[in-house]
Amino acid sequence: MSLSQAVLNQDRLALSRLLTRVENDSEEGRAALNELFPHTGKAHLIGVTGAPGTGKSTLVNQLALHYRKAEKRVAIVAVDPSSPFTGGAVLGDRVRMRDLYGDKGVFIRSMASRGSLGGLAQTTAAVVQVFDAAGFDVILIETVGAGQAEVDVARLAHTTLVVEAPGLGDDIQAIKAGILEIADVLVINKADRPGVENTERALRGMLELAHPTRRVFQHHGQRMVVDAPPKAEEQQPIWVPEIKRVTAKDGIGIAELGETIARHVAFLRAGGEWAARERAQLQATFDALVQEKLFSQFLAKLSPEGYDALISKIVARERSPWEALEEVIQ
Amino acid sequence: MSLSQAVLNQDRLALSRLLTRVENDSEEGRAALNELFPHTGKAHLIGVTGAPGTGKSTLVNQLALHYRKAEKRVAIVAVDPSSPFTGGAVLGDRVRMRDLYGDKGVFIRSMASRGSLGGLAQTTAAVVQVFDAAGFDVILIETVGAGQAEVDVARLAHTTLVVEAPGLGDDIQAIKAGILEIADVLVINKADRPGVENTERALRGMLELAHPTRRVFQHHGQRMVVDAPPKAEEQQPIWVPEIKRVTAKDGIGIAELGETIARHVAFLRAGGEWAARERAQLQATFDALVQEKLFSQFLAKLSPEGYDALISKIVARERSPWEALEEVIQ
Numbered sequence: 174m175s176l177s178q179a180v181l182n183q184d185r186l187a188l189s190r191l192l193t194r195v196e197n198d199s200e201e202g203r204a205a206l207n208e209l210f211p212h213t214g215k216a217h218l219i220g221v222t223g224a225p226g227t228g229k230s231t232l233v234n235q236l237a238l239h240y241r242k243a244e245k246r247v248a249i250v251a252v253d254p255s256s257p258f259t260g261g262a263v264l265g266d267r268v269r270m271r272d273l274y275g276d277k278g279v280f281i282r283s284m285a286s287r288g289s290l291g292g293l294a295q296t297t298a299a300v301v302q303v304f305d306a307a308g309f310d311v312i313l314i315e316t317v318g319a320g321q322a323e324v325d326v327a328r329l330a331h332t333t334l335v336v337e338a339p340g341l342g343d344d345i346q347a348i349k350a351g352i353l354e355i356a357d358v359l360v361i362n363k364a365d366r367p368g369v370e371n372t373e374r375a376l377r378g379m380l381e382l383a384h385p386t387r388r389v390f391q392h393h394g395q396r397m398v399v400d401a402p403p404k405a406e407e408q409q410p411i412w413v414p415e416i417k418r419v420t421a422k423d424g425i426g427i428a429e430l431g432e433t434i435a436r437h438v439a440f441l442r443a444g445g446e447w448a449a450r451e452r453a454q455l456q457a458t459f460d461a462l463v464q465e466k467l468f469s470q471f472l473a474k475l476s477p478e479g480y481d482a483l484i485s486k487i488v489a490r491e492r493s494p495w496e497a498l499e500e501v502i503q
Numbered sequence: 504m505s506l507s508q509a510v511l512n513q514d515r516l517a518l519s520r521l522l523t524r525v526e527n528d529s530e531e532g533r534a535a536l537n538e539l540f541p542h543t544g545k546a547h548l549i550g551v552t553g554a555p556g557t558g559k560s561t562l563v564n565q566l567a568l569h570y571r572k573a574e575k576r577v578a579i580v581a582v583d584p585s586s587p588f589t590g591g592a593v594l595g596d597r598v599r600m601r602d603l604y605g606d607k608g609v610f611i612r613s614m615a616s617r618g619s620l621g622g623l624a625q626t627t628a629a630v631v632q633v634f635d636a637a638g639f640d641v642i643l644i645e646t647v648g649a650g651q652a653e654v655d656v657a658r659l660a661h662t663t664l665v666v667e668a669p670g671l672g673d674d675i676q677a678i679k680a681g682i683l684e685i686a687d688v689l690v691i692n693k694a695d696r697p698g699v700e701n702t703e704r705a706l707r708g709m710l711e712l713a714h715p716t717r718r719v720f721q722h723h724g725q726r727m728v729v730d731a732p733p734k735a736e737e738q739q740p741i742w743v744p745e746i747k748r749v750t751a752k753d754g755i756g757i758a759e760l761g762e763t764i765a766r767h768v769a770f771l772r773a774g775g776e777w778a779a780r781e782r783a784q785l786q787a788t789f790d791a792l793v794q795e796k797l798f799s800q801f802l803a804k805l806s807p808e809g810y811d812a813l814i815s816k817i818v819a820r821e822r823s824p825w826e827a828l829e830e831v832i833q
Contacts, residue, residue, distance in 0.1 A: 203825065210823035448818075455817045459824045460798070466832050467797040468790070487785045488778075493540035494789045495533065502796050 176201070177208040180307050185280065188307055192282055195299045206299055209306035214451065216248075216305040217438060220327045222316045222355075223336030228362045232336060232421040233315050234273065239431045240311045241278055248304040248312045251283040252297055252326060280309065294325035295461050298454065301329060327355040329454060331447060332437045334430075336360045337376060339368035356414045357437050360430065364418035376416055412440050475501060506531070507538040510637050515610065518637055522612055525629045536629055539636035544781065546578075546635040547768060550657045552646045552685075553666030558692040562666060562751040563645050564603065569761045570641045571608055578634040578642045581613040582627055582656060610639065624655035625791050628784065631659060657685040659784060661777060662767050664760075666690045667706060669698035686744045687767050690760065694748035706746055742770050805831060 176194075179187030194202035219236070223229050230251075237247045273279045284297060297314065304312050316326045327333040335356035359376050361369060415433050419426030441447040472480065483501065486492045492500070506524075509517030524532030549566070553559050560581075567577045603609045614627060627644065634642050646656045657663040665686035689706050691699060745763050749756030771777040802810065813831065816822045822830070 207823045207825045210825075211820045214820065452814065452818050455824065456814050459814065459817060459827055462824055462828045463801060463832065464794055464798050466828060467801060468794050470832075471793060471797060484782065484786050484789065487789060488782050490541045490544065493537045494785065494792055495537045495540075497789055498792045498796060502793065502800075 175205070175208070177205040177306075180205070180209065180303065181212060183308060185277070188280065188303070191303055192300055195303055196284065196296055198296070202299075206302060209303060212306040213302050214305065216301075216309055216312050217332070218301060218305075218312045218314060218330045219434065220314045220316070220330030220333040220355075221336060222327065222333065223338075223360075223362075227336040227338040228421050229315055229336050232334075232360065232362055232419065233313050235419075235421045235424055235427045236313060236431070237273060237279055237311075238424075239427050241273075241276065244278075245310040246278045246308060247280075248307075248309040249279070249281045249315065250297060250300055250304070250312065251281070251315045252293065280304070294329070295458070297326055298329055298458055328457070331441060331450060332357050332434055334358045334360050334434075336362050337372055338363040339366045339372045357412060358430070358433055359414055359416045361416065361418045362421050364426065365420045365423075369418065373416060373418070380414055380416075410440070410444060412437065471501075505535070505538070507535040507636075510535070510539065510633065511542060513638060515607070518610065518633070521633055522630055525633055526614065526626055528626070532629075536632060539633060542636035543632050544635065546631075546639055546642050547662070548631060548635075548642050548644060548660045549764065550644045550646070550660030550663040550685075551666060552657065552663065553668075553690075553692075557666040557668040558751050559645055559666050562664075562690065562692055562749065563643050565749075565751045565754055565757045566643060566761070567603060567609055567641075568754075569757050571603075571606065574608075575640040576608045576638060577610075578637075578639040579609070579611045579645065580627065580630055580634070580642060581611070581645045582623065610634070624659070625788070627656060628659055628788055658787065661771060661780060662687050662764055664688045664690050664764075666692050667702055668693040669696045669702045687742060688760070688763055689744055689746045691746065691748045692751050694756065695750045695753075699748065703746060703748070710744055710746070740770070740774060742767065801831075 174182075176187055176191050180191050191202065191205055195206060196202075221229055221233050221236075233249055233251075237249060240247045273281070282300065284293070284300065301312055301314065314326055314330055333355050335358075337359065338361065359380070361372055361376070363369075417426060417430050417433055419430055421427065438447075441450070475483075483492070483497050487494055487497055504512075506517055506521050510521050521532065521535055525536060526532075551559055551563050551566075563579055563581075567579060570577045603611070612630065614623070614630065631642055631644065644656055644660055663685050665688075667689065668691065689710070691702055691706070693699075747756060747760050747763055749760055751757065768777075771780070805813075813822070813827050817824055817827055
């Protein structure tokens, strides 16, 4: 039986082997991705990102338990762009192991950055495709940090949670400005800590900056949205990021967060956004394959000596990179 | 007079205009980069990276003052991959303005992430080339965070400082594992704070993990390096990252840090590493130009309708991305 067939049969050992081959971008991994591709497109991909210290791993763990209660199969992909470790469960594994170890409906995979970031996003996309084909209903993609890696991974996900926590300092909140734009749900974890009101106020202020056509008020638990006059092309409903407080270590607020996520899925499906995100994702995968192929064809045509000689001319300032480009590309 | 000629004449207004054009990747910006290219390759590029709260901006400010005392012209490029703001001096600008405002020998530019990260690294490289051609002797490239952006920017720099500070928590130190590998100098800022011993001990432990062939001891201020038996190809001297304590807000330790940086430059020049880094950087610039050109040629050959139809087949799972690639690339 082929590796991909074994994965479709939910063989965990085969799944683990295939993931390693996909991460290493081996021939066999690519062939299997090709075979699995028709079986993809069913899973709900949830991105979870936030700064260190916000308790992302605990939250992801609790969300996995939440979906397990509904008998959904759950995969966790923990992406750490700054870690040199890949394979197995490294990130927050102890916390996870306690509640999830031995559960056949859960599969945890840690990934790290090897090579370029484009490479990491592409590899994560491929790993997610394998889980999708293998019949996992929910795929939680966890990223650490607040950089471009998170934005790239968010492009993969249908629903993106950005996690905050009280008392991490103004500096950490400031770095979030760009990350906020990718948030579908803002989760304030460790909501039992002092300062939670300040964190929520700060996030609400930043949300208003990021979504200037909407003003959202929270008034005695009642959510009020006031529209600026919409432009003609903005008539369809838009999703205003919701702010949810949870205390993940005690499981508090997780069910409510699950409801919010379900509401977001319904919104995506109703408005055609689900299909649009999937198309954009597949297009990015295809574009990356084309670019890689074109460049390897280019390098094959130019001899290694010819390429080195050209770079040497650039280093010697005899050609600018743009002049060198003119020289080799017609 | 052309914009690039005005930049070579150190016209600040022209410089500011050209930077905007380069950031927007305009035709005129590209043409000017082409004209300026023969004048590049003289500046010393220093990357400064670290987590939020480590006081990077203050440190960069102090280093700028340090080099100004030696009459060197200093450019500061502040790269914030998570910020939506570009242009002008946004990042830590108040601190900088106080000491550096009005000094014609200093130019500060803030950049943010627009488009892909590859794009950000490429744009930063182009901005640095402009400063280099304009005769700035030292270019300080400051990045926020701990992700791939920092690693990419570090590839630009001749010397990379990674900044830490006591009391930021274990979590933030843990995320540094990957970042440590790019450090030429580890700077412990805010060294007047409690916990500085712990921070230094933690960094030293991580250094030993990252550089397992060397063991470095600090004994009564004496630096001792014990070699594991070197392999044949490792006979040339290697640079062991140094750990320096500073209190940037009071200017303490800055002169000593400047000496360490000067020692690193001497090391790079003596061993041929300076030239190797420059070549790798120019090669990356050239490769990115080639890839971009090849892909735009590909899109031009395939009609927009043909491209959309192909993506639609992938979305419908009638073709895998790999099969679609076979179809369009011979």
